[in-house]
Amino acid sequence: MKRIYAREDLCLGCRLCEIHCLVAHSKSRRIISAMTREKGQITPRCKVEESGQVTFALQCRHCEHARCLEACMTGAITRDPATGVVLHNADKCVGCWMCLMSCPVGAIQRGREGHVASKCDLCQGEAAPVCVANCPNEALLFEDREERKK
Amino acid sequence: MNYLVIGNSAAAVGAVEGIRSVDAEGKITLLAAEPDHTYSRPLISYLLAGKVGPERLDYRPADFYEKFKVEAKLGQEVVAVDTAAHTVATKAGEKFSYDRLLIATGGRPFVPEIAGLAGARGAFTFTALDDARRIDQYLKESAVKEAVVLGGGMIGLKAAEALLARGLQVTVVELADRLLSTSFDRAASELLEAALERRHAAVCLGGTVEKVIANNGAVSAVSLTGGRELACQLLVVAIGVVPNVEFLKSSGLKLGRGLVVDDHLRTSAPDVYAAGDVVEGWDFLAETKRPLPILPLACRQGRIAGCNMAGRDESYLGGMPMNAIEICDLPTISVGLANASGEPYEVLAVRNPERRTYRKVVLRENKIVGLILIGDIDRAGIFTGLIENKVDVGPIKHLLLAEEFGLLSLDSEYRKHMVSGPGIEV
Ligand SMILES: Cc1cc2nc3c(=O)[nH]c(=O)nc-3n(C[C@H](O)[C@H](O)[C@H](O)COP(=O)(O)OP(=O)(O)OC[C@H]3O[C@@H](n4cnc5c(N)ncnc54)[C@H](O)[C@@H]3O)c2cc1C
Ligand code: SF4
Ligand code: SF4
Numbered sequence: 001m002k003r004i005y006a007r008e009d010l011c012l013g014c015r016l017c018e019i020h021c022l023v024a025h026s027k028s029r030r031i032i033s034a035m036t037r038e039k040g041q042i043t044p045r046c047k048v049e050e051s052g053q054v055t056f057a058l059q060c061r062h063c064e065h066a067r068c069l070e071a072c073m074t075g076a077i078t079r080d081p082a083t084g085v086v087l088h089n090a091d092k093c094v095g096c097w098m099c100l101m102s103c104p105v106g107a108i109q110r111g112r113e114g115h116v117a118s119k120c121d122l123c124q125g126e127a128a129p130v131c132v133a134n135c136p137n138e139a140l141l142f143e144d145r146e147e148r149k150k
Numbered sequence: 151m152n153y154l155v156i157g158n159s160a161a162a163v164g165a166v167e168g169i170r171s172v173d174a175e176g177k178i179t180l181l182a183a184e185p186d187h188t189y190s191r192p193l194i195s196y197l198l199a200g201k202v203g204p205e206r207l208d209y210r211p212a213d214f215y216e217k218f219k220v221e222a223k224l225g226q227e228v229v230a231v232d233t234a235a236h237t238v239a240t241k242a243g244e245k246f247s248y249d250r251l252l253i254a255t256g257g258r259p260f261v262p263e264i265a266g267l268a269g270a271r272g273a274f275t276f277t278a279l280d281d282a283r284r285i286d287q288y289l290k291e292s293a294v295k296e297a298v299v300l301g302g303g304m305i306g307l308k309a310a311e312a313l314l315a316r317g318l319q320v321t322v323v324e325l326a327d328r329l330l331s332t333s334f335d336r337a338a339s340e341l342l343e344a345a346l347e348r349r350h351a352a353v354c355l356g357g358t359v360e361k362v363i364a365n366n367g368a369v370s371a372v373s374l375t376g377g378r379e380l381a382c383q384l385l386v387v388a389i390g391v392v393p394n395v396e397f398l399k400s401s402g403l404k405l406g407r408g409l410v411v412d413d414h415l416r417t418s419a420p421d422v423y424a425a426g427d428v429v430e431g432w433d434f435l436a437e438t439k440r441p442l443p444i445l446p447l448a449c450r451q452g453r454i455a456g457c458n459m460a461g462r463d464e465s466y467l468g469g470m471p472m473n474a475i476e477i478c479d480l481p482t483i484s485v486g487l488a489n490a491s492g493e494p495y496e497v498l499a500v501r502n503p504e505r506r507t508y509r510k511v512v513l514r515e516n517k518i519v520g521l522i523l524i525g526d527i528d529r530a531g532i533f534t535g536l537i538e539n540k541v542d543v544g545p546i547k548h549l550l551l552a553e554e555f556g557l558l559s560l561d562s563e564y565r566k567h568m569v570s571g572p573g574i575e576v
Contacts, residue, residue, distance in 0.1 A: 005569070005570065006569060008562075049556045049557055049558040050554075050558070051554070051556075051558035051559065054558055055558075056558070056569075058557060058569065061568075061569065067446070067531070067534075070164070070446050070449040070450045070453070071445065071446035071449075073160075073190050073191075073192045073193070073445045074190045074192075074193060074206075074209070075190060075208065075209045075210055075211075092206065094193065094196055094201070094202065095476070096192065096474055096475075096476065097474040097476065097481055097483065097527060097530075098445070098446065098473075098474045100474065100483075100527065100528070100530055100531060101472060101473075101474040101483045101485065101527075101530045101531055101534060102446060102472075102531055102534060103531035103534075103535075104531055104532065104534060104535025104538070104539075104568060105531065105532065105535070105557060105568050105569060106528075106529040106530075106531050106532040106556060106557065107531075108531065109528065110481075110527075110528065145570070
């Protein structure tokens with residue numbers, strides 16, 4: 001399946017990906033409202049890590065054997081059988097943090113939207129994830145590397 | 151192929167999903183003692199607390215059995231397994247045959263001998279949906295003001311929290327010198343005790359309930375070690391769960407502390423597999439077989455057993471204890487040998503009393519083997535991954551408990567492996 005890959009060497013740590021992610025997952029889907037009225041209530045699903053010179057943006061890897069999915073005690077985390085995308089349903093989630101404990105890359109966060117987990121959904125409904133589409137440095141790629149390997 | 155699954159919870163569901171990932175057509179029949187659609191067991195405390203309604207209990211959607219082509223026979227308790235004849239018998243007198251059988255009957259509450267407990271109204275265990283319903287009913291019918299929860303483990307604390315939400319005065323009684331004694335140390339327990347006490351719950355450590363005192367057959371008080379009496383109209387016994395293997399005594403299946411399985415989750419009889427709380431699984435950190443009754447492992451074992459039943463060859467590499475428990479708004483996570491100390495272990499810890507946080511990492515030969523995070527739990531999964539992948543963290547020891555700990559703290563090769571996905575290199 002197509003996944004997002006980060007290129008550490010090209011990332012400048014500008015955090016535009018976080019901002020676009022936040023807007024895309026806001027109610028209004030508009031930058032001004034997202035940053036004002038909805039401020040503090042939306043969690044960006046992608047997270048820029050920074051350490052000295054190295055920065056890169058991290059999101060859920062949509063793992064083949066997803067630890068978060070097997071750890072989810074309510075059934076809030078599911079896999080779309082058609083696309084393989086690992087999805088989170090906030091209406092079923094109770095914020096027990098079993099998934100957060102289990103994700104080996106630390107891609108799950110405690111959401112600000114309520115007492116629920118928050119993770120990347122690869123921007124369902126968009127042509128490409130907005131973090132990838134809006135990175136000015138091409139530090140994020142959206143591609144199918146399993147295909148390429150075959 | 152004729153598959154038979156006993157159980158209807160995390161392990162059984164994992165198995166159904168595993169079987170179907172390999173075999174789209176084989177016949178799957180599922181038998182479960184409980185009459186309900188597959189439900190999330192841990193949610194029973196949320197239900198009792200009134201935080202989720204009955205409509206949110208489903209562990210899988212309402213069309214699960216239909217979608218996975220499962221014939222679900224709910225409310226059918228299995229009473230015997232005949233491994234030679236390849237059949238199981240139910241309490242209702244029916245017989246079912248199988249080509250491949252999965253036993254996923256989970257755990258049952260362990261109830262110690264306590265004077266006056268047997269038959270007392272108002273005394274409950276707390277492991278099934280029916281328990282939550284019965285307690286709810288009792289709270290509605292009787293004038294309950296005070297409750298005692300015996301057992302300061304995960305289930306006891308979950309029960310205590312639910313009863314607090316129902317407005318009761320709650321006392322947790324625990325034999326050890328700390329709460330969550332199998333995974334917490336004193337420092338971690340102190341923060342949890344404080345969180346409970348802020349909600350006006352009481353915690354009694356180092357003692358147990360010696361006697362249940364009843365009035366007209368209903369619990370009215372308990373007497374603790376040392377003679378102290380506590381008035382209570384409700385008692386929840388939550389000492390622990392043990393593998394539910396009683397009905398297998400006559401089957402000849404090899405039993406240890408739970409149902410014994412090999413690295414493919416096969417039992418001692420041909421074509422019989424087992425998964426979940428019922429088994430004695432491999433603990434790769436403690437390097438021993440023992441029951442590890444947690445949901446992620448039940449689900450994983452179920453999936454692997456299901457795949458193997460359907461003819462794939464997948465090994466179960468073992469598990470380790472881990473839990474995320476949030477009690478009274480205090481999030482906590484413990485993983486692995488969180489409580490180990492002395493040779494050959496090395497302990498790193500930071501405590502911040504103002505922010506009510508505590509973070510501790512246990513190392514063995516420069517590999518992380520244990521973790522406790524209280525209050526500040528973000529990025530916990532990275533540690534879990536480091537434990538499972540047995541990564542040498544010697545060079546980054548000083549970064550482990552730093553505020554900004556993340557993937558960037560790690561060796562770039564490991565990081566690239568993690569973010570690219572196993573098998574795919576950057
Ligand atoms: C209150 C509470 C909170 C919990 N919180 C957590 C948590 O936060 N994190 C975590 O990891 N774990 C938690 N657990 C533990 C978790 O629920 C179990 O590890 C998990 O449910 C095990 O799944 P299982 O499928 O092995 O067995 P079970 O869930 O025990 O299910 C057993 C199934 O077998 C059926 N069955 C039993 N006997 C028979 C029989 N003779 N014939 C036919 N069917 C039978 C039952 O009806 C049931 O469907 C919690 C448990 C409780 C009670
Ligand atoms: S949240 Fe973590 S464990 Fe789950 S699919 Fe994404 S990367 Fe994998
Ligand atoms: S926090 Fe939500 S999504 Fe994560 S395991 Fe718990 S219920 Fe599932």
